[in-house]
Amino acid sequence: MRFGSAPVSVKRSRLYLRIIVLIFLALGTLLYLRPGNIFSEYRCNAFDFRSLNCRAEPPTASHVETDNALLKQTPNRPPNQAFRMNATFVTLARNSDVWNIAKSIRQVEDRFNRKYGYDWVFLNEKPFDATFKRVTSALVSGKTYYGLIPPENWSFPDWIDQDKAKKTREDMAQRQIIYGDSVSYRHMCRFESGFFFRQPLMMNYDYYWRVEPDIQLYCDLDYDPFKFMKEQKKKYSFVLSLPEYIETIPTLWDTTKQFFESNPGHLSPHNSMDFLSGDNGATYNKCHFWSNFEIGDLNFFRSQKYLDYFNHLDQAGGFFYERWGDAPIHSIAAGLMLDKSEIHFFDDIAYWHNPFTHCPTDVKKRLELRCHCNPKDNNDWKGYS
Structure with missing residues (x-):
């Protein structure tokens, strides 16, 4: 065809x-x-x-983006932000600490806070400079706040005898007692004992986690310790305990006993006296929680019983006539005013602050949490603990 x-x-x-x-x-x-x-x-x-x-x-969306779909995909919007407690990190620092605190922030962010975006409050007796603010705000996944400590919270109270205080510093310097001749260290201890939780910026929160410059967290943290504190009704927590230098607190225990004799209602019936004393309170065994790491309930420190205790110690002048530290004061207050069940040991938070280490004792847990601490460095079972 x-x-x-x-x-x-x-x-x-x-x-x-x-x-x-x-x-x-x-x-x-x-x-x-x-x-x-x-x-x-x-x-x-x-x-x-x-x-x-x-x-x-x-x-990706920036911090100021408001579109919900974009925010969920933005790395600086932590996935668990909506489930946060009313809590903050808090750091007392100087401008010169900026690079050491930057290391600490990265440790905390990488191991925990990048998933939650908790705020961070920085406190200083002098105004923070632009470098400190720029560096720290870039590293923190939550909001950052910078507070100036009022002079009355960082100075000698009117009732302190300056000559007597000076003689104490000179004597401690001769005896080579650590920080014995330091005025600023004494102001710091007094501030951490009685004022950090009353700073205006801190009044916005119920829980705090204290972070010092140049610390390390050796393990991932796979849960929210703030939420744990609230749900388990914990009011104070720690990772390391040590004996205090008795030369710095010769009259602290006697001053404490005087307070509780006058205020027996402030003593918890189920307290931790056995942790603090080996003779039912007659003497202090020097044990204290190392306060450079602590997670706590701010409302405990704001309570009238704690404020009464701090005011009693402050009037006695031991911050300046001796060298009372905030660690034994926090420890004694928590140990005697709180129920034993309200104090918690975070064994699974691996922590280092020169020169001591806490490394979790559970081998399986260390592997699960990707820990890189050497368990042989763990301070828990050493003599100085």
């Missing part, structure tokens, strides 16, 4: 169709090869990867 040739009109139609297709193909190719591709601003020319117009992927 033979096929005849197509009519002229059909040939013309096919020719026009081919021309139209070629035109569209040419336009499509030109549009695709343009640097500012109107179809996708994120397309990247493989041969022009250095082009300013070349972006490999869409930009």
